[in-house]
Amino acid sequence: MLRTLKTRFQQKYRTMTYPGGPAPELPARFAGRPVLRDDACNADCGACMTVCPTNAIALARERSSVTLDTGRCLFCRACEKACPQGLIRFTRDYSSASPTREGLVIGGGVDHTIQARNEPAAKFFVRSLKLRQVSAGGCNACEADCNVLGTPAWDMGRFGIQFVASPRHADGLLITGPVTVNMRLALEKTYAAVPDPKIVIAVGACAVSGGPFIGHAEQHNGAVSVVPVDLFIPGCPPHPLSILDGILKLLERI
Numbered sequence: 030m031l032r033t034l035k036t037r038f039q040q041k042y043r044t045m046t047y048p049g050g051p052a053p054e055l056p057a058r059f060a061g062r063p064v065l066r067d068d069a070c071n072a073d074c075g076a077c078m079t080v081c082p083t084n085a086i087a088l089a090r091e092r093s094s095v096t097l098d099t100g101r102c103l104f105c106r107a108c109e110k111a112c113p114q115g116l117i118r119f120t121r122d123y124s125s126a127s128p129t130r131e132g133l134v135i136g137g138g139v140d141h142t143i144q145a146r147n148e149p150a151a152k153f154f155v156r157s158l159k160l161r162q163v164s165a166g167g168c169n170a171c172e173a174d175c176n177v178l179g180t181p182a183w184d185m186g187r188f189g190i191q192f193v194a195s196p197r198h199a200d201g202l203l204i205t206g207p208v209t210v211n212m213r214l215a216l217e218k219t220y221a222a223v224p225d226p227k228i229v230i231a232v233g234a235c236a237v238s239g240g241p242f243i244g245h246a247e248q249h250n251g252a253v254s255v256v257p258v259d260l261f262i263p264g265c266p267p268h269p270l271s272i273l274d275g276i277l278k279l280l281e282r283i
């Protein structure tokens with residue numbers, strides 16, 4: 030006890046003030062939500078589409094602009110470098126989650142405002158949200174960034190959000206990975222074991238769309254092919270700030 034008090038005295042209070050205060054400083058290499066300019070797009074160019082490893086970029090209807098599906102995007106920035114006109118730019122905006130899959134597609138003259146709110150989730154889970162994490166075949170980087178949220182600096186427990194061991198103690202699932210064929214049954218059983226009402230959060234490009242494994246025969250291109258999803262958080266992996274921001278918006282806490 031005395032050692033604990035001494036350590037606290039030495040280390041002081043380290044939990045960040047966000048969302049009550051400013052967001053923590055993001056690393057210089059952080060790539061957030063992209064913005065697309067279509068004013069000088071040459072539809073015959075296609076340089077951005079050629080370099081994209083996940084076919085996240087498509088020509089919009091009129092073939093005069095491109096759309097970028099952040100749910101497929103790996104945030105590698107290859108398209109940003111490839112565009113000769115400099116029309117694709119990755120911003121520092123960490124807020125990228127959406128309750129709909131369509132909400133993750135930007136550009137093409139459509140202004141999709143990121144709006145993660147979910148009334149039932151806010152009603153039932155605003156003060157206490159217990160999540161069972163299901164790793165459905167990803168590389169574990171998404172899980173690592175979810176784990177970060179439990180550390181003293183992020184401390185998502187202060188919002189009543191915690192990971193629990195049993196789906197029967199959970200209010201919902203947080204799924205990572207593209208849902209491999211081998212993990213499908215486990216995911217279905219885990220989902221069924223969570224009592225109603227429940228929510229599902231898909232974290233990372235894999236869980237949203239299949240990510241770098243999209244189209245492979247041994248996976249299902251994301252969680253939505255197996256269970257209904259209430260919140261999509263893009264990224265490969267998403268920054269912990271993006272994950273926390275998405276969940277807090279879902280709960281209408283910010």
Ligand code: SF4
Pocket residue numbers: 077080081082083084085086097101102103104105106107108109
């Ligand atoms: S940043 Fe995203 S959209 Fe651009 S090339 Fe990489 S994966 Fe494709």
Ligand code: SF4
Pocket residue numbers: 166167168169170171172205206207232233234235236240241264265266267
């Ligand atoms: S989205 Fe990227 S970081 Fe997350 S599990 Fe898939 S490959 Fe790994």
